[in-house]
Amino acid sequence: MKQDIHAIEVHNLTVSYDGKPVLWDIDFNLDSGQIIGIIGPNGSGKTTSLKAIMGLLKPASGFVKIFGKSLDEVRDRVAYVPQRESVDWDFPASVLDVVLMGRSKSQNLFRRANKTDIGIALQSIEKVGLTEFKNRQISQLSGGQQQRVFIARALAQQADLYLMDEPFVGVDAATESAILELLREMKSNGKTVLIIHHDLQTVSDYFDYLVLLNTRLIAKGTPPEVLTRENLSNAYGGQLTLLSKIVDLIRQNEFPVREKGFDL
Amino acid sequence: MIWQSAIDFFSFKDPNVVYVLAGIIFINSSSALVGTFAYLRKRSLLADAVSHALLPGICLGFLFAGEKNMPALITGAFITGWISIYLIDLIVRKSRIKQDAAIAMVIAFFFAIGIVLLTYIQKHGNGNQAGLDHFLFGQAAAISKNDVWLFAVVFVVILLAVLLLYKNLVILSFNPDFAQSVGIPVRFIEFFLTSLTVLAIAIGIQALGVILISALIITPTATARMWTHHLKKMIVIAILISVFSGIAGAFVSYTRAQMPTGPWVVVILSFITFVSVVMAPKGLLRKFIVRRKNENKINDENILKTIFELKGFSEKEKMLVFSTVELTEKRLFDTKKLDAGLRRLIRRNLIQHKGNEFELTTTGKKEAARIIKLHRLWEQYLLKRTSIDTDHVHSGAEAIEHIITPEIEKELEKELGIEGIPEDDY
Numbered sequence: 147m148k149q150d151i152h153a154i155e156v157h158n159l160t161v162s163y164d165g166k167p168v169l170w171d172i173d174f175n176l177d178s179g180q181i182i183g184i185i186g187p188n189g190s191g192k193t194t195s196l197k198a199i200m201g202l203l204k205p206a207s208g209f210v211k212i213f214g215k216s217l218d219e220v221r222d223r224v225a226y227v228p229q230r231e232s233v234d235w236d237f238p239a240s241v242l243d244v245v246l247m248g249r250s251k252s253q254n255l256f257r258r259a260n261k262t263d264i265g266i267a268l269q270s271i272e273k274v275g276l277t278e279f280k281n282r283q284i285s286q287l288s289g290g291q292q293q294r295v296f297i298a299r300a301l302a303q304q305a306d307l308y309l310m311d312e313p314f315v316g317v318d319a320a321t322e323s324a325i326l327e328l329l330r331e332m333k334s335n336g337k338t339v340l341i342i343h344h345d346l347q348t349v350s351d352y353f354d355y356l357v358l359l360n361t362r363l364i365a366k367g368t369p370p371e372v373l374t375r376e377n378l379s380n381a382y383g384g385q386l387t388l389l390s391k392i393v394d395l396i397r398q399n400e401f402p403v404r405e406k407g408f409d410l
Numbered sequence: 411m412i413w414q415s416a417i418d419f420f421s422f423k424d425p426n427v428v429y430v431l432a433g434i435i436f437i438n439s440s441s442a443l444v445g446t447f448a449y450l451r452k453r454s455l456l457a458d459a460v461s462h463a464l465l466p467g468i469c470l471g472f473l474f475a476g477e478k479n480m481p482a483l484i485t486g487a488f489i490t491g492w493i494s495i496y497l498i499d500l501i502v503r504k505s506r507i508k509q510d511a512a513i514a515m516v517i518a519f520f521f522a523i524g525i526v527l528l529t530y531i532q533k534h535g536n537g538n539q540a541g542l543d544h545f546l547f548g549q550a551a552a553i554s555k556n557d558v559w560l561f562a563v564v565f566v567v568i569l570l571a572v573l574l575l576y577k578n579l580v581i582l583s584f585n586p587d588f589a590q591s592v593g594i595p596v597r598f599i600e601f602f603l604t605s606l607t608v609l610a611i612a613i614g615i616q617a618l619g620v621i622l623i624s625a626l627i628i629t630p631t632a633t634a635r636m637w638t639h640h641l642k643k644m645i646v647i648a649i650l651i652s653v654f655s656g657i658a659g660a661f662v663s664y665t666r667a668q669m670p671t672g673p674w675v676v677v678i679l680s681f682i683t684f685v686s687v688v689m690a691p692k693g694l695l696r697k698f699i700v701r702r703k704n705e706n707k708i709n710d711e712n713i714l715k716t717i718f719e720l721k722g723f724s725e726k727e728k729m730l731v732f733s734t735v736e737l738t739e740k741r742l743f744d745t746k747k748l749d750a751g752l753r754r755l756i757r758r759n760l761i762q763h764k765g766n767e768f769e770l771t772t773t774g775k776k777e778a779a780r781i782i783k784l785h786r787l788w789e790q791y792l793l794k795r796t797s798i799d800t801d802h803v804h805s806g807a808e809a810i811e812h813i814i815t816p817e818i819e820k821e822l823e824k825e826l827g828i829e830g831i832p833e834d835d836y
Contacts, residue, residue, distance in 0.1 A: 221592070
């Protein structure tokens with residue numbers, strides 16, 4: 147693994163919804179082989195940042211590079227785990243059906259799942275401990291099991307970089323530690339895992355590196371560097387009232403987020 | 411009379427009947443296929459909007475061709491159908507109006523224009539407009555040989571598209587963000603799928619009518635969903651339901667001349683839905699049966715328990731004799747339910763007649779002891795594990811004693827360190 151190439155390079159990223167900047171001038175580089183946490187209060191742009199990295203949202207400015215390349219060149223090396231609540235689990239599919247979705251790539255749009263795919267999917271299901279439920283309908287799973295189905299689907303993608311949106315939400319303590327164990331195993335195999343997390347109690351135990359967001363980038367670095375009283379009060383303590391006032395002004399007046407010609 | 415028409419209809423003596431049946435099979439299979447994905451993507455209402463928006467397109471197609479030329483009508487319908495979808499999307503994106511309101515507005519707008527054009531054609535028509543009004547409520551009998559070929563082509567295109575793109579359509583329907591993240595061309599496939607949906611609706615309007623065709627998109631799938639969790643089975647069931655209703659509706663409209671086809675198809679389809687609500691695996695009937703079963707179990711076990719409470723544990727050798735009066739004095743039983751319960755207990759050989767009274771059999775005694783044991787075990791468990799007052803544990807255990815399985819019973823014994831029936835009774 148070359149150390150000079152970052153797993154993720156986010157450069158001056160700004161993303162707006164409805165004219166309102168949700169992420170503003172975000173800049174960070176993340177090295178590979180780590181478990182990285184994105185933290186910040188509700189509505190601070192955590193999910194938006196993940197979606198922008200994954201190319202699901204078009205940035206107003208800035209760019210993202212993954213392993214030094216554009217996303218399309220390395221798409222097969224990236225696995226995305228959306229929030230569990232973002233889908234309707236009453237969908238007519240089994241655990242295996244969903245995990246097999248992870249074997250879909252842009253190069254095999256018309257190919258049906260073959261034996262190799264099914265083998266990899268079953269292995270992934272085993273890793274998250276759902277083997278006895280592999281033919282169970284996804285609507286009949288508990289929240290924690292559904293979350294593990296999503297993680298198994300990502301494992302089936304056999305990626306190098308994993309982007310996970312709140313994988314610990316609605317998960318019981320035993321499942322949480324099992325997932326964490328799995329993440330650490332992935333890290334020891336050189337994988338990079340980027341996780342949106344909301345529980346400040348556990349961040350120092352879970353993560354090697356942290357990105358603290360509140361629309362702006364508040365802090366980045368190792369947990370001790372980021373989790374200072376000042377940083378946390380900047381992010382959570384309502385100290386940024388001026389910034390949020392500006393954000394509201396921009397939306398009310400349909401003002402551009404930045405002037406033309408200053409894009410990068 | 412009706413039998414004669416049935417024989418005429420199903421003997422295929424009339425070549426028109428063959429065209430009608432073939433046409434219905436292609437139309438209804440096509441709409442059920444695309445309908446599955448419209449339903450899974452929660453785009454059901456959109457299908458309703460599209461079907462209404464096809465009417466002006468058909469009229470324009472007629473005006474353009476100067477006669478009832480099917481390819482021209484369908485092309486017109488396809489174009490206005492797409493315009494309506496684009497318009498709804500535009501309204502949602504550019505205004506504060508939400509999608510449900512936008513759909514309702516667009517439906518009304520396009521349908522109004524359609525009726526205006528239809529009236530214009532009928533007033534200024536040259537006689538070629540005959541049958542154009544069938545597009546409102548549908549007339550399957552109007553399907554001609556050439557129409558069938560066109561419908562067949564559309565069906566084959568839709569079938570091939572679904573077969574080829576199946577994997578992508580499923581991922582896209584379940585989790586669009588994920589589909590995009592793995593590089594599936596989401597926008598293109600959505601566009602393609604919407605086009606197929608418009609096409610499927612367009613070929614169906616002559617037989618079913620613009621007002622009711624949307625039922626063919628949604629109802630078969632929604633009904634099939636009640637019967638299975640498997641997507642592939644669901645698609646097959648939806649197609650079968652749809653084709654059956656289509657043929658049945660066409661038959662009714664054939665035997666009763668001048669009856670529009672669309673309403674009959676939808677009435678039959680909705681009847682199947684109603685039956686499914688009652689009969690499907692998680693339907694009302696099953697719920698009713700399960701509830702009855704549980705009520706009976708609780709009732710019967712309460713009778714056994716009451717006998718035991720009356721007679722106690724002491725009379726080990728004697729068979730336990732009791733009367734219904736004794737039972738009702740001990741516990742407030744509904745007489746009817748008590749009688750039914752006693753009859754069931756006799757059938758299960760847990761009690762037997764003894765003159766005018768009853769007596770507990772040996773197996774009955776075991777069963778009664780088991781229920782008492784479960785009741786008291788649960789009381790003990792509640793006292794140990796929760797903070798509950800002793801005067802509340804009895805009512806807490808009253809319902810639970812009926813549901814505890816032998817496995818849970820063993821675990822309770824292990825956890826509480828109790829063997830046999832606990833001494834304490836609350």
